[in-house]
Amino acid sequence: MTPFAYRSAANCAEALSLGTGGDVRFLGGGTNLVDLLRQNVESAAQLVDVSRLSGSIDETDNGSLLIGASVTNSALAAHPLVRSRYPMLSRALLAGASAQIRNMATVGGNVMQRTRCVYFYDADGARCNKRQPGSGCDAIGGFNRYHAILGASQDCIATHPSDMCVALVALDALVHLDGPDGQRTMPLAGFHQLPGTHPEIETVLQPGELITAIELPPATTATTNSEYRKVRDRSSYAFALIAVAGGLEVVDGKVADVRIALGGVAAKPWRAERAEAALRGSPATRANFMAAAAEELAPAQPLDGNAFKIGLVQRTIAAVLTSLAGDQA
Amino acid sequence: MPISINGADYPLPDDPRVSLLDLLREREGLTGTKLGCNQGACGACTVLLDGERVLSCLTLAVQAEGREVVTIEGLTGDGEELHPLQQAFIDHDGFQCGYCTPGQICSAIAMAQELRRGDPSHVTADLASGPNGPTREEIRERMSGNLCRCGAHNGIVEAIEVLLAGEAA
Structure with a gap:
């Protein structure tokens, strides 16, 4: 680890003033950043600890959360309103x-965590365009069982x-x-970036800008009737091979509202917009769920080690939606 | 402000790179807490921070300023030679080499509190009502952050079951 200075911020204004200037990192629970610093994947001149900033969960007047x-992953998962209104998030x-x-990790830090690609982590032995732009990518043609099939x-x-x-x-x-230019609010779906020719740019966050909160819009039938299914190489304490977050509202046998997002398939959490569009208004049947999933995965580009993900994602989407449809399917 | 460790105050390190784990072991001689992977994959370094289980290898010591740390050395009460869970680990062969044991025991003590609070886990069937008691399935899932390379997991789960059954009685 290269030397760095450490300051703990008492409030947001102090964090922002300490966060200006080059080579500063905001520190949440440290579960990713401390590891990256220790592995010499990242370095910083100064860490600004924001883990003692807002750790509250509040319902707003319009029913948003x-x-x-700085809310921890544990606290968010256990919150009664999250468990009842947004179960896919607790799951x-x-x-x-x-x-x-989960006791250490914060919401802001979770959003900002970096890939677990083993070549990204191998600072001494592997080429990685994300870690060192222009150096090449050893994952392409390497061990890529865990890597992307979309985007x-x-x-x-x-x-x-x-x-x-x-x-x-x-x-x-x-x-x-x-941040330095003031406050702004944007959909999380637009926050993470696909790699393109600049995989080192992972989000739209500007220098000195800080995540202060996440807002969940008011609950609907499709957020309450929701689940999260994760497929991994062991049954606990492992990163996803693929994961599906699904939410469904069925009215008169037809899909009135549907939410599908995928993990483990891309450089960002992948909202399955094609599949959702194909399903809205259609009969809520397993055959239709499979067909919509196939449409979402049509542009997939598998590698030597991860072609299995295409079928696995499709079947998992269909399984999640079939489960959510229950006896209305 | 200092860090409280097992009820006594300790100064912060000058170098912010020092992990809580290294502060405990290398500077304060509290070697009960073990260094395993040093990257958050094994749970051997688990301690209690303000009563909740965390990994001391991924915690910078400076982040613990003004907070209370409890390690394996601080679990026993006055006049108590062993914490009841330490005795249960002995009785049920909850270890072979013993290297993961301090982390397992600190983790299990916090886990018992999470169960008492009704916090759900990945295997909890009904999120709204919470866990249906300390079943083997719940214990195994909740202890998945502590690896035992000797393979004493069955004994570990048994020891924790006995402790929790004693609490319920």
Whole structure:
């Protein structure tokens, strides 16, 4: 680890003033950033600890849920309103990491976590365009069982590792930002970027800008009737091979509302907009769920090690929606 | 402000790169907490921070300023030689080499509190009502962050079951 200075911010204004200038990182629970610093994948001149900033979860007047960026993954998963109104989010959080890590990890840090691509982590032995732009990608042609099938590029095939973000994108979550140019709010779905020719640019966050909160729009039938299914190489404490967040409202046998987002398939949590569009207004049958999933995966570009993901995603989407349709299918 | 460790105050390290784990082991001589993977994959370094289980290898010591740390050395009460869970681990062969044991025991003590609170887990069938008691399935899922390379997991789960059954009685 290269030396760095450390400051703990007492409030948002202090965090922003400490966060200006080059080579500063905001520190949440540290479960990813401390590891990256120790592995010399990242370095920083100064860490600004924002883990003692807003850790509250509040319902707003219009029924939204405003979640402070420093809320821990454990606290969010266990919150009564999240469990009852947005169960896919509780499920996604509880499927991630271990109890110890969920106690440390913050919402803001979870959004900002970096890929678990082993070549990205191997600072001494592997080429990686994300870690060192222009150096090449050893994952392409390497061990790519865990890598992307959608939205990848010739420069990077890494996936975003978060479970939480997959559910948040399916729930139309908004991310609240504050920075040198003021506050702004945007859909989380537009926050993470596909790699293109610049895989080192992962989000639209500007220098010195800080995530202050996540906002969940008011609950609907499709957010309440929702679940998260994660497929992995062992049954607990493992990153996803693929994951599906699904929400469904069926009226008179037809799909009135549907939410589908995918994890483990792309450099960002992947909202399955094609599949959703194909399903709205259609009979809620397993055959239609499979067909819509196939449409979503049509542009998929498999690699040597991960072609199995295409079929696995399709069957998991169909299984989740069939389960949510219950006896209305 | 100092860090409270097992009820005594310790100064913060000058270098913010020092992990809580290294502060405990290398600077304060509290070697009960173990260094395993040093990257958040094994759980050997688990301690309690303000009563909740965390990984001391991924916690910077400076982040624990003003907070209370409890390690395996701080679990026993006055006049108590072993914590009841330590005795249960002995009785049920909850270890072979013993290297993961302090982390397992700290983790299990916090896990018992999470169950008492009704926090759900990945295997909890009904999110709204919470866990249906300390079943083996719940214990195994909730302890998945602590690996035992000797393979003593069956004994570990048994020891925790006995502790939780004693609580319920």
